[in-house]
Amino acid sequence: MGNQQGAVLVTWNYRDFKKIMNRRAKGAQKLRKLHVISFKKAPHSWGRTRLEQLIDLIEWEYEHQAAKPDSRVFIEINKDSVHIMR
Secondary structure, eight states, rough: OOOHTTOEESSOOOHHHHHHHHHHOOTOOTTTOOOEEEOOOOGGHHHHHHHHHHHHHHHHHHHTTSSSSSSOOEEEEOOOOEEOOO
């Protein structure tokens, strides 16, 4: 399902989820279109506020990448900065 729909993983613990993302059931495809929004050194309490502040930028990035062969976007949100990896 994630491969067809370009699912988005939102996490505060990307290191652990990276291990999970690379696992797959026997015969299943890897999630090649999985996008990631990761909070780094960020308390959960301000995650929603930070997402609301950045939603226009996040949506623009996803739309901009959609036409490219590897359309995945990885966004790392810190308290004072945002890193976008394509």
